[in-house]
Amino acid sequence: MSKVYDVLIIGAGPAGLSAGIYAGRARLSTLIIEKEKDGGQIVLTSEVENYPGCLEGESGPTLVDRMSDQAKHFGAEKVYDEIVEVKLEGKEKVLIGKKGEYKGKTVIIANGATSKPIGCPGEKTFTGKGVSYCATCDAAFFEDFEVFVVGGGDTAVEEALYLTKFARKVSIIHRRDELRAAKSIRAKAEANPKVHFIWDSVVKEIKGDGIVNSMVIENVKTKELTELVADEDDMTFGIFVFIGYEPKTKIFEGILDIEKGYLVTDENMKTNIEGVYAAGDIRVKSLRQVVTAAADGAIAAVQAEKYVETL
C-alpha cells in the first residue's frame, strides 16, 4: 500500500516551497510534486528586487534554489511528475500523475500559471527559434541583435530592461499608448536609450525560414499593417512575449470552485473541499508576487496542520 502523506503539495514555486518549509518544519510528512523544474514563473525572472531580504542582484533561480534547499532541510520530500487527475473528496485525497499515484490527508494546490501566448500564426512554429517567454533563459542568444518585447505590464518592461544588457535595441510593442507597468519601472525604461516603444500595436503574424526573420504588426487604431523585417546582416531578431499568465486549473474544473480561471479560496487558503487548499498565483487574489505566494503557502500549511490534527 502506498504511503499516505500528511500533506501533498502540487507545485514547487514560491507558494509550494513555502508550504513545504512550514509543513516540514511542523513535522508533517510532506511530498512536493513538481511537473518539471522548481521555481514556477519566478525562474523566468532575471532580477528580483522586491522580495524582502533578497540579495543584491538576486535572480529568480538563485532565490528559488535557497527556498528548495530550505524545504528539503525541513524534511519535505520531492518528486517530479505531472498530475493529470485528482480525487479530492473524502478523507484520503488521491493525485494521479503520469508516473504514479500519490495519497495524502491534505492537498495544497500551488501549481501557478503559465505564460499567455499571443495566439497568432507562426508563434508556435517559431517558439525557441526566435520567440521566447523567458528573457533570463534566452537573452544571451540575442547579444548585439535587435529584439522586440510584446506587452506593457511590469513583466514586459522589467524584462525589456534586462534585455538591454544583451540586445543592441529593444522595442516594446504595446496594444495601447500607455504602459500598464508601475511608474518606477516605466521611468527606468523611458530613461534607457536602448528602449523604444511601438504603441497601439499587436502582433498579427510571425514569419521565418527555420528561425524568425519578420513579423507583421497591426496598428489597432488605424488598422494599418506593417511588416518588421530583420536587419540584412542579422537575418533574425528576438520576440519576447510577456502579456500575462494563465492559471493551470483545468484538472480542477467541476471539482473546485473556479472564478475567471482561478481557484477560489477564503483568507485561510481553504477551497470548497475540506483539507484542500490553494496558494499562490493559481488562486483569486489581488496581488500576484513572490512575497504573497510565499505567504499563501505558509498559511495553507498551517491550516493543513490544524486539519490533520482533527483527523
Ligand code: NAP
Ligand atoms: P499584466 O500586468 O497582466 O500585464 C499584461 C500586459 O500584456 C498588459 O500591458 C496587457 O495590455 C498586455 N496584454 C494582455 N493580453 C494581451 C494580448 N492578447 N495582446 C497584446 N497585449 C496583451 O501581466 P504581467 O506584467 O506579467 O504582471 C503580472 C503580475 O505580476 C502583475 O500583478 C504585476 O504587477 C506583477 N509583477 C510585478 C513585478 C514587480 O513588482 N517588480 C514584476 C513583474 C510582475 P493592457 O495593459 O492593455 O491590458
